[in-house]
Amino acid sequence: MSDNPSFVLKGVLDVEIQQKPVPEIDRNEVLVEVKKTGICGSDVHFLVHGRIGDFVVEKPMVLGHEAAGVVSKVGSSVTNVKVGDRVAMEPGATCRKCEACKEGRYQLCPDVIFAATPPTDGTLARYYRLPSDLAYPLPPNLSLEDGAMMEPLSVAVHAVSKLGALRSNQSVAVFGCGPVGLLCMAVAKALGASRVIAVDIVPSRLEFAKAYAATDVFLPPPMEKDESRVAFSIRNAQAMKEKLGIADRGPQAIDLVLDASGAEVSIQTGIRIVKSGGTFVQVGMGNPNVNIDMFVVICKELVIKGSFRYGPGDYPLAIALATSGKVDVKPLVSHRFPFTQAREAFETTRNGKSPDGKGVIKAIISGPDVDINEA
Amino acid sequence: MSGNPSFVLEGILDATFQQMPVPEIDANEVLVEVKKTGICGTDVHFLVHGHVGDFIVEKPMVLGHESAGIVAKVGPGVTNVKVGDRVAMEPAANAKLAKRICPDLVCAATPPTDGTLSRYYRLPSDLAYPLPPNLSLVHAVSKLGALQSNQSVAVFGCGPVGLLCMAVAKALGASRVIAVDVVPDRLEFAKAYAATDTFLPSFMDKDESGKLGITEHGPRAIDLVLDASGAKVAIQTGIRIAKSGGTFVQVGIGNRDITIDMFSVLCKELVLRGSLRYGPGDYPLPIALVASGKVDVKSLVSHRFPFVQACEAFEVTRNGKSPDGKGVIKVVISGPDVDINEI
Numbered sequence: 213m214s215d216n217p218s219f220v221l222k223g224v225l226d227v228e229i230q231q232k233p234v235p236e237i238d239r240n241e242v243l244v245e246v247k248k249t250g251i252c253g254s255d256v257h258f259l260v261h262g263r264i265g266d267f268v269v270e271k272p273m274v275l276g277h278e279a280a281g282v283v284s285k286v287g288s289s290v291t292n293v294k295v296g297d298r299v300a301m302e303p304g305a306t307c308r309k310c311e312a313c314k315e316g317r318y319q320l321c322p323d324v325i326f327a328a329t330p331p332t333d334g335t336l337a338r339y340y341r342l343p344s345d346l347a348y349p350l351p352p353n354l355s356l357e358d359g360a361m362m363e364p365l366s367v368a369v370h371a372v373s374k375l376g377a378l379r380s381n382q383s384v385a386v387f388g389c390g391p392v393g394l395l396c397m398a399v400a401k402a403l404g405a406s407r408v409i410a411v412d413i414v415p416s417r418l419e420f421a422k423a424y425a426a427t428d429v430f431l432p433p434p435m436e437k438d439e440s441r442v443a444f445s446i447r448n449a450q451a452m453k454e455k456l457g458i459a460d461r462g463p464q465a466i467d468l469v470l471d472a473s474g475a476e477v478s479i480q481t482g483i484r485i486v487k488s489g490g491t492f493v494q495v496g497m498g499n500p501n502v503n504i505d506m507f508v509v510i511c512k513e514l515v516i517k518g519s520f521r522y523g524p525g526d527y528p529l530a531i532a533l534a535t536s537g538k539v540d541v542k543p544l545v546s547h548r549f550p551f552t553q554a555r556e557a558f559e560t561t562r563n564g565k566s567p568d569g570k571g572v573i574k575a576i577i578s579g580p581d582v583d584i585n586e587a
Numbered sequence: 588m589s590g591n592p593s594f595v596l597e598g599i600l601d602a603t604f605q606q607m608p609v610p611e612i613d614a615n616e617v618l619v620e621v622k623k624t625g626i627c628g629t630d631v632h633f634l635v636h637g638h639v640g641d642f643i644v645e646k647p648m649v650l651g652h653e654s655a656g657i658v659a660k661v662g663p664g665v666t667n668v669k670v671g672d673r674v675a676m677e678p679a680a681n682a683k684l685a686k687r688i689c690p691d692l693v694c695a696a697t698p699p700t701d702g703t704l705s706r707y708y709r710l711p712s713d714l715a716y717p718l719p720p721n722l723s724l725v726h727a728v729s730k731l732g733a734l735q736s737n738q739s740v741a742v743f744g745c746g747p748v749g750l751l752c753m754a755v756a757k758a759l760g761a762s763r764v765i766a767v768d769v770v771p772d773r774l775e776f777a778k779a780y781a782a783t784d785t786f787l788p789s790f791m792d793k794d795e796s797g798k799l800g801i802t803e804h805g806p807r808a809i810d811l812v813l814d815a816s817g818a819k820v821a822i823q824t825g826i827r828i829a830k831s832g833g834t835f836v837q838v839g840i841g842n843r844d845i846t847i848d849m850f851s852v853l854c855k856e857l858v859l860r861g862s863l864r865y866g867p868g869d870y871p872l873p874i875a876l877v878a879s880g881k882v883d884v885k886s887l888v889s890h891r892f893p894f895v896q897a898c899e900a901f902e903v904t905r906n907g908k909s910p911d912g913k914g915v916i917k918v919v920i921s922g923p924d925v926d927i928n929e930i
Contacts, residue, residue: 265850311804312832320831320856322804375856442844479849500850506822507640507843509861513731516860518853 217580218274218337219554224262227555232274232333235341239287242344244301246579247586248360249335250278250545251561253390254497255328259558265500269330275558276336277303277327280359281579283347290344300359302346302366302527303327303335319370319523336554338580348527351535355587357576358534361541364574365530366522368395371495373403374526375517376468380404383466386426387482388473388496389417391544391574396470396495397425402538409456409466411478416571424543428456432481442503445480452485460488460512467491474498480505488512495519547575548584592923593649594704594897599637602650602898607701610709617668617712618660619676621703621922622929625653625888626904628746629840630696634901640843644698650901651704652678652696656922658715665712677714677870678703704897706923716870731860732811732836736760741809742782743825744816744839745773747887747917752813752838753781755873758881765799765809767821772914780886788824803831803855810834817841823848831855838862889916891927896920 218232237243254264255275262269283297293299306313306321313321328334350359372378384400386393389412397408409428410421418429430452435444452458459465465487471479474496483504486492492514509516522530533539547566549557554577560566561575578584593607612618630650632639658672668674678696696702734740740756742749745768753764765784766777774785784799802808808830814822817839826847829835835857852859876882890909892900897920903909904918921927 265854317832317856320804322831474849494849494853497850497853500848501846502849503844503846505843506817506837506845506861507840509859510837510840510863511640511861513861513863515858516852517858518849518851518856520854520856 216338217551218333219276219551219577220272221259221269221275222272223269225259227259227275227558229552229554230272232337234339237285237287237341239289240344241287241341242283242290242293242299242347243285244279244281244299244340244342244347245284245338246279246281246301246335246340247298247356247582248280248579249276249577250360250364251276251557251575251577252278252364255334256558256562258328258330260562263330264497267330271331273328273330274333274335274337275328276334276577277329278360278363279303279327279335279340280350280356280362281335281340282356284339287344292344293347293349297347298350298356298359299347300350300362300527300531301335301340301342302348302522303342303363304521305343305346316524319521336551336577346527348531350531354531354534355542357545357587358541360576361544361574362527362530362534364391365395365399365534365539365541366526367392367495367519368399369530369533370522370526371470371472371493371519372396372399372468373529374523375519376470376491376493378403378405378468381406382468383407383409384468384470385409385411385466385482385485387411387469387471387478388475389414389421390472392495393470393472394421394424394544394573395539395541396472397421398539398541399533400468401425402533407466411452411481412473420573430456432477435477441477441480442505445477445484448477448481449484452481458485465490468493470495472496476502483508483514483516486512486514489514491515491517493517493519544573545576546570546573549575549577550584551578551580551582553577591706592894593701593706594651594894594920595647596634596644596650597647598644600634602634602901604895604897605647607649607705609707612660612662612709614662614664615712616662616709617658617665617674617715619654619656619674619708619710619715620659621651621654621656621676621705621708622673622925623655623922624651624703624920625747626651626900626918626920627653630702631901631905633696633698635905639697639840642697646699648696648698649701649703649705650696650897651702651920654678654703654708656708659707661712667712668715668717672715672717674715674717675870675874676703676708676710677716677865678710679714679864704894704920714870716874731862732813732834734759734761734811737762738810739763739765739808740811740813741765741767741825741828743767743812743814743821744818745770745777746815748838749813749815750777750780750887750916751882751884752815753777754882754884755876756811757781758876763809767824768816770914776916780883788820801828808833811836813838815839819845826851826857826859829855829857832857834858834860836860836862887917888919889913890918892918892920893927894921894923894925 306318410426469486766782
């Protein structure tokens with residue numbers, strides 16, 4: 213195909229399918245015909261707000277970054293993939309030369325070229341160009357939809373395995389049962405966690421988590437009228453400890469807590485239930501200003517880590533976990549849309565459910581002229 | 588010497604001298620005749636508020652925990668020190684090996700355990716270190732901050748803890764030690780003492796970092812930030828100036844509820860660590876640093892009081908300066924019948 217229909221964000225809540233030039237590739241790059249793109253909360257945020265923090269959409273930008281496709285063209289130096297290969301696409305091309313890249317933390321590269329982070333166009337197009345080492349061949353037992361799910365799975369791998377340093381038989385609690393939270397639970401389970409506790413305020417999400425990867429679930433009590441968030445988090449943490457038999461130390465303590473909700477009360481509660489000397493990983497993005505009880509952080513000598521995207525080894529581990537069946541990403545695909553209905557796909561994701569009332573976990577948009585049922 | 592005169596906190600702003608029984612020691616303990624005790628902010632906080640966080644004074648408690656003295660008696664199982672040795676006293680005893688966050692920690696002057704402002708104090712022999720120390724700062728900088736030679740450090744708060752953090756950072760080979768405080772005198776002292784640069788904030792602005800040539804990546808980035816102030820704005824600023832992938836260590840205890848920019852923490856993949864007291868290896872290292880002259884603690888002792896003036900000592904610490912206007916860094920109270928100039 214010589215055309216490149218693309219789903220473009222022109223401004224706040226203003227999207228359009230437009231033709232864009234087919235990218236040229238360098239000798240170390242590949243051109244991928246994108247087959248499936250999952251929608252992330254950040255894509256929706258750009259659509260609705262036109263920015264995330266200091267990343268501002270200043271000119272029209274193609275959305276989407278959680279993708280998989282088929283290699284359409286390879287540069288002259290490419291050796292790891294060939295035309296026709298089905299690949300998962302890691303969407304962040306880094307400089308390879310700065311301190312962050314060289315010390316093994318390329319996710320912190322200041323010059324990263326990341327799909328659908330301004331000003332870089334994303335993957336909701338027919339074609340996407342990327343360095344060949346960021347195209348990972350998919351084994352026969354993983355579909356292209358699975359391939360697209362490797363991106364959020366890598367986020368979970370980075371948070372749980374890399375930063376959380378989870379070891380077998382440790383216990384984990386995850387706040388927020390959206391796709392990232394659920395995948396964190398799945399990774400924790402796959403890595404041998406003795407206990408995976410899911411927390412969410414929406415009962416149906418908790419039910420899903422229980423069936424999917426959690427060993428226990430907790431539904432926080434409602435906040436009381438005029439109750440401050442701090443007071444609520446103290447009460448909430450107490451209730452959680454009592455109901456689930458959680459202690460600050462010893463075998464009933466929680467080694468690792470992840471927040472995948474971005475909600476202040478979750479973060480405040482999480483800090484209280486993690487064990488003395490434990491680790492708290494912040495992966496969910498919410499309100500930037502979060503009030504935390506620093507006294508608890510000091511007295512328990514907590515380690516709080518911010519988790520951003522993924523780094524060396526995370527994509528390969530994610531693919532390995534999925535390939536071996538230790539993590540099953542299929543149940544998380546709740547909605548499928550053809551490329552021509554990309555706008556509706558975003559609408560549904562934003563609403564949290566489709567018109568038929570089905571709750572959204574992950575909505576996937578197929579590439580131009582790709583059947584939604586094509587695996 | 589007879590008796591065990593002690594400085595006892597009875598209740599809020601109510602501290603008196605009382606005789607307490609001389610402690611009996613176990614086979615693996617020593618009895619130390621306490622000669623010098625420094626006053627810490629937490630001691631003052633217990634005096635003024637009756638609690639520090641969840642640690643509440645429920646019955647009378649002897650104050651003080653930053654001490655050194657002379658071994659007066661040793662248990663039969665003790666081999667590392669003998670009667671007459673001058674020792675630094677690590678005031679937190681616990682049954683197991685993993686210190687400081689052990690739940691059964693018995694810590695001097697943390698309720699309900701009596702502190703060191705007495706004639707005698709009893710402690711496990713392995714917590715009596717021949718010669719003088721400096722405490723929790725090594726823990727924060729060296730252990731938790733994992734400072735490596737040639738890294739750069741910023742310390743918020745130029746009280747004794749902050750100053751000592753700077754001294755340790757310098758001793759461990761930091762390329763740059765930036766001191767931040769809102770009081771110009773304290774900054775001046777820091778500059779003369781251990782800091783390479785100082786910064787006096789005028790108002791909260793993201794551009795502050797530009798003045799010191801600080802960047803988020805590269806050679807001018809700040810590897811390690813420590814907060815020794817407990818102040819919200821210091822913590823917030825510290826999080827902003829730490830480099831991408833950097834570490835922030837919270838040593839200072841201040842207001843409990845601190846609003847932080849979690850977006851910054853996330854996008855920079857910061858590591859925030861709480862620092863509590865000290866742990867394995869943290870006492871021996873500072874003793875070595877001081878003994879070798881790499882860290883000077885003498886200049887931090889700003890005021891000296893005899894035991895009988897313990898009340899005044901606390902008053903001066905609380906005021907932040909003595910009646911003659913001299914600013915407090917560290918106030919040291921001598922033991923009962925010990926001359927303030929006896930070293």
